[in-house]
Amino acid sequence: xxxxxxxxxxxxxxxxxxxxxxxxxxxxxxxxCHGEAFxxxxxxxxxxxxxxxxxxxxxxxDPTLLLSAIRGDTARLNGFRxxxxxxxxxxxxxxxxxxCAKIILTRNPVESYVSWKIAQETGQWKLTDMKAxxxxxxxxxAKEFSTHLEALQAFQLxxxxxxxxxxxxxxxxxxxxxxxVDVMNGLARxxxxxxxxxxxxxxxxxxxxxxxxxxxxxxxxMSTALAQLDRFDLTRTPNFEPRRGPVVPSYVAxxxxxxxxxPLRSGPHESVIKWLAELDGVARSDxxxxxxxxDLRQWKRKHPGHRSFTVLRHPVQRAHDAFxxxxxxxxxxxxxxxxxxxxxxxxxxxxxxxxxxxxxxTAHRSAFIAxxxxxxxxxxxxxxxxxxxxxxxxxQAIAGFAGFCLPDRLAREADLSAELADLAxxxxxxxxxxxxxxxxxxxxxxxxxxxxxxxALAADAYQRDYMMFGFSxxx
Numbered sequence: 279x280x281x282x283x284x285x286x287x288x289x290x291x292x293x294x295x296x297x298x299x300x301x302x303x304x305x306x307x308x309x310x311c312h313g314e315a316f317x318x319x320x321x322x323x324x325x326x327x328x329x330x331x332x333x334x335x336x337x338x339x340d341p342t343l344l345l346s347a348i349r350g351d352t353a354r355l356n357g358f359r360x361x362x363x364x365x366x367x368x369x370x371x372x373x374x375x376x377x378c379a380k381i382i383l384t385r386n387p388v389e390s391y392v393s394w395k396i397a398q399e400t401g402q403w404k405l406t407d408m409k410a411x412x413x414x415x416x417x418x419x420a421k422e423f424s425t426h427l428e429a430l431q432a433f434q435l436x437x438x439x440x441x442x443x444x445x446x447x448x449x450x451x452x453x454x455x456x457x458x459v460d461v462m463n464g465l466a467r468x469x470x471x472x473x474x475x476x477x478x479x480x481x482x483x484x485x486x487x488x489x490x491x492x493x494x495x496x497x498x499x500m501s502t503a504l505a506q507l508d509r510f511d512l513t514r515t516p517n518f519e520p521r522r523g524p525v526v527p528s529y530v531a532x533x534x535x536x537x538x539x540x541p542l543r544s545g546p547h548e549s550v551i552k553w554l555a556e557l558d559g560v561a562r563s564d565x566x567x568x569x570x571x572x573d574l575r576q577w578k579r580k581h582p583g584h585r586s587f588t589v590l591r592h593p594v595q596r597a598h599d600a601f602x603x604x605x606x607x608x609x610x611x612x613x614x615x616x617x618x619x620x621x622x623x624x625x626x627x628x629x630x631x632x633x634x635x636x637x638x639x640t641a642h643r644s645a646f647i648a649x650x651x652x653x654x655x656x657x658x659x660x661x662x663x664x665x666x667x668x669x670x671x672x673x674q675a676i677a678g679f680a681g682f683c684l685p686d687r688l689a690r691e692a693d694l695s696a697e698l699a700d701l702a703x704x705x706x707x708x709x710x711x712x713x714x715x716x717x718x719x720x721x722x723x724x725x726x727x728x729x730x731x732x733x734a735l736a737a738d739a740y741q742r743d744y745m746m747f748g749f750s751x752x753x
Contacts, residue, residue, distance in 0.1 A: 282470035285349045286357035286379035293393035294385040295453045296359050301479040302462050308354050308471050315358035316365040318662035319619050341368045362433035365662035373440045385453035392416045418500035424527050524679045531566040534558040536581035536705040540588040540685050543667045544599040546716045556711040587687040592752045593740035600668040601649045602719040608632035624652050633721045643727040650735035673746045
């Protein structure tokens with residue numbers, strides 16, 4: 279048993295080399311790493327074998343049981359891997375425990391993203407022999423990568439801040455360090471373990487050793503998109519650039535007028551984008567997006583008298599939009615893995631393969647009610663599933679904007695025509711176009727299922743937004 283620590287955690291992400299790091303940790307006498315112990319979709323590894331006598335059901339009911347079991351095994355130094363989207367209920371207990379050693383594994387986020395896309399294509403997440411290798415190329419998606427990078431940055435900054443405020447240090451390992459036996463032995467020394475390795479574990483093989491230009495179908499498109507990000511030294515963690523809470527690349531600036539839109543997910547985004555383009559008589563592609571903080575500062579300097587705004591949507595509308603867009607279907611834009619977990623763990627009555635001919639209004643209402651009940655627990659940290667930006671409280675999202683750019687106006691969707699006309703007038707545009715109505719949610723519109731029960735459930739889940747913004751019943 280280590281005299282320095284009672285347990286350890288490897289903070290990592292998918293496709294960062296965490297399986298290889300775990301294999302080498304387990305090669306040391308006195309160390310055992312139990313995989314992704316707090317992955318919301320399985321325990322340890324996909325076969326769901328119990329860890330130290332704690333099975334998936336027991337862990338889901340009370341994750342501190344597993345944490346206590348890991349800390350309590352004095353025969354060896356126990357640990358696990360923890361990713362940014364693992365069970366948030368145990369994060370504080372892990373990060374605040376100075377007897378839990380922190381190992382932070384990082385990799386160039388472009389490399390990890392491309393590796394993740396290839397693994398999705400092939401279904402191969404580990405390789406032990408080259409004869410079993412499955413080849414594929416990744417399709418780079420700029421928007422998806424931006425979301426991927428934002429999640430990595432936010433989690434790394436959280437780790438950095440919490441380690442600073444609790445007076446702890448971590449052992450940082452870059453992906454490239456994993457092939458260095460001296461670094462692995464240094465990690466053992468950090469953990470307080472006397473054992474040393476003569477060589478690294480050879481059971482796992484690098485799956486995609488080709489240069490990244492050969493691994494991406496649309497490499498030129500990827501290069502152009504990355505050049506616009508204006509982020510430097512991405513492999514140096516935790517100092518990702520820029521350090522920010524707000525999602526600045528999601529902001530949308532008018533082509534000519536001094537208006538800046540700060541979108542809230544699951545809001546009337548398409549209506550506002552269309553209005554901004556029509557305001558200056560341009561195509562949507564002429565609107566300025568994917569800005570860095572530097573870009574945004576320059577835009578503000580070029581547009582004296584500018585106005586920024588976001589649009590508040592009634593919580594029950596946002597919840598229904600998020601449900602219909604991300605949870606109900608099984609297609610691009612849906613959270614396929616999350617919906618499976620919601621069906622399995624939270625008994626959400628979702629159609630197995632998405633809405634079909636048998637999915638009627640009654641089934642839709644039942645499924646949406648189950649989602650609202652889930653949201654209450656999710657928003658209060660009582661579930662193992664992340665609080666996604668598509669359904670987080672609007673108050674929390676706007677607090678994130680405040681890290682760099684507070685909106686001048688919180689426009690309300692119910693008054694959007696008047697609100698946007700006022701904003702246009704404020705920047706010298708009296709000829710504002712009309713605001714189009716958003717397309718109804720599919721396969722059923724909210725007003726087809728809405729009633730007092732659904733309103734009450736939404737109000738219960740989104741108490742903060744109802745209180746902060748004075749929302750009353752939707753209808």
